[in-house]
Amino acid sequence: MTTTTPRHTAAPTIPVNTIGRLSLYRRLLLDLAASGLRQIYSHQLAALAVSTPAQVRRDLMTIGCSGSPRRGYAIEELIEAVNTVLARSVETSVALVGVGNLGRAILAYYTNRQPWVRFVAAFDTDEDKVNRIINGCRVYAMGRAEDILAQEGIRAAALAVPAREAQSVADRLVLAGIKSFLNFAPVRLHVPTGIFVDDMDMTTALDRVAYYAHQHGTT
Amino acid sequence: MTTTTPRHTAAPTIPVNTIGRLSLYRRLLLDLAASGLRQIYSHQLAALAVSTPAQVRRDLMTIGCSGSPRRGYAIEELIEAVNTVLARSVETSVALVGVGNLGRAILAYYTNRQPWVRFVAAFDTDEDKVNRIINGCRVYAMGRAEDILAQEGIRAAALAVPAREAQSVADRLVLAGIKSFLNFAPVRLHVPTGIFVDDMDMTTALDRVAYYAHQHGTT
DNA sequence: AGCTATCTGTGAATTGATTCACAGTGTGAA
DNA sequence: TTCACACTGTGAATCAATTCACAGATAGCT
Structure with missing residues (x-):
């Protein structure tokens, strides 16, 4: 769990869990499309996602997809629909805050994975780390955070700072316009x-x- | 969210979410105890955990803690109670499978964090990695997994292998007696x-x- | 010693997510 | 062209988690 476990917000429409599943569906569908498949049934997608056919249908309904009886859903169409909802077909810029071991691992992990989301800046208080480029992402001094976040229009950040700094860094980032956090610090x-x-x-x-x-194991 | 989001099982008694919160409470309580505090009210713990007083009281009730009106809960007692439930006062041995970038970051992250949980063995198919010791954890060839898991009585594993290998590795680990997975691969x-x-x-x-x-941001 | 304000413990209500179950429908077969 | 089957779409039921709300308790004050 990641699940943790996430906190919701004034979620405009679609609940967090659904968004998570859509992300998973997209990955599965991209694989299927790559292997040449064109159509899929809800029960097949459910098996891949370790879920249920009803859940899959409801999720797809939520994003306005429809399939046809006996044919199932058109894979390309689904991918298109998920893309529209999830990344809004725009590339999202994300900042990393905290370039320690974990921060670097995070950068490395995400490099070349989701082209629609890109880490465009990293911040750290350690002067030794400043100006280095890690996995194509430049490290800036924490002092420049407000500037650069505004300049790049960054609204999402991954927090990989020590637990005791997390709250104050988050407060600052909120003031700097961050709307969405991926919080790796073990505090709420x-x-x-x-x-x-x-x-x-x-x-x-x-x-x-x-x-x-x-x-x-009971049962 | 990480949660992702976790899957439940034949959970014997306490639901996953509750267990997650208990883990958080324990961390908070250890801090509070270290700073000399002896008693705490549900609303204070709730504030720290970004939760509600009712939620805290219910969670504590679940593990059989009780406080007293006007005094709140005794911190030491709570820690004791959480310890009893969570780590069963025994040290838990965990294996890491997949010693890539992510796997190494995981090992580094957990080193010196939760003394009650310890990574005692890592596995990888890459012969070059075998026999190295990373953060005090020895890397073994994947072929020796069954032996060593049995020998060390390991029942929990962190999976940090590539997505397409995750299922087959998991199958194998289940046969080798693993009961509980921390799955970092982006598949269910x-x-x-x-x-x-x-x-x-x-x-x-x-x-x-x-x-x-x-x-x-609506609202 | 009695009183009061403030806390706990918890049954009941609510909320939210998931699953059921089935009517409706398009497809492919004959 | 018609038929029957295997699917989808979805209202309603269920299930789980959280929150409400209040009766009961006790510490501290006078």
Whole structure:
């Protein structure tokens, strides 16, 4: 869990869980399309997504897709629809804050994965890291955050700073116009209504996994 | 969210979300105890956890804690109670599978964080990585997985292999006795009932964050 | 010793997400 | 051209999680 687990916001229309599943569907559909398939049934997509046919149909309904009986859904059409909703067909710029081990791993991970989302700037207080370019992303001094975020029109940020700094950094980023956080710090953030936070709390996740490792599988 | 979002299992008693919050409470409580505080009210803990007093009280009730009116809860007692539930006061051994960039970052991240959970073995198919020791964790050839998991009594694993290998690796680990997965691969795993999977799907998480970055804060 | 304000513990209500179940429909077969 | 089947689309039911709301308790004050 990432799931953690995310916090919702004044979610305009589509709930977080649905958005998450749409992201997964898109990945699966791109694979299927690449392997030449054109049509798919809800039960097939459900099997791939480890979900249920009803869930898949409802999700697709939510984004205004429709299939046809006996034929299922047109894969290209679905991808198109998900693209419209998810990345709004625009490339999203994201900033990384905190260029420690974890921050660098995050940059490395996302490089060449989702072309529609790009890390265009990183920030750190450590002067030694400033001006370096990591996976094509330039590191700036934290002092320049407001400038650069505004200049680049960045509205999303990944937070990879130490836990005790997370809240104050988040406050500052909110003032600088960030609307959406990917929070890797193992604390919950206080943010104003309308700001989205997705917690990737690896600490909590490991505790959960450890807990269930001890449960002797009932059922 | 990471949550992703986790999948439940034949959860014996306590739901995943509750376990996640207990982990968070424990961290907060340890901090508070370190700063000399002895008692706390549900509304204070709720503020720290960005939750509600009712939620906190219900969670604490779930693990059999009780406070007293006007005094609140005894912090030491709460920590004790959470420890009993969460790590069962035993150290949990965890394996890492996949020693790429992400795998190494995971090891680095968890080193010296949760003493009650320890990465005792890592596995990779790349012969060059075998026998190295990374953050105190030895890397073994994938071929030795069954042996070592059994020998060390490991029941939990973090999966950091490429997406297309994840399912087959998971199948194999289930046969080798793994009961609980921390899955970093951006796919959902098919596992038998009674096996727990916590998805840390960074791909999905970034898509979610990008989505909400575009939503003009309603409310 | 009694009183009061403020907290806990929890049954019940609510909210939100998922699943059911089935009417409607387009497709491919004959 | 017609038929029957296997699908979709969706209102309603269910299920799980969270929140409300209040009765009961107790610490501290007088």
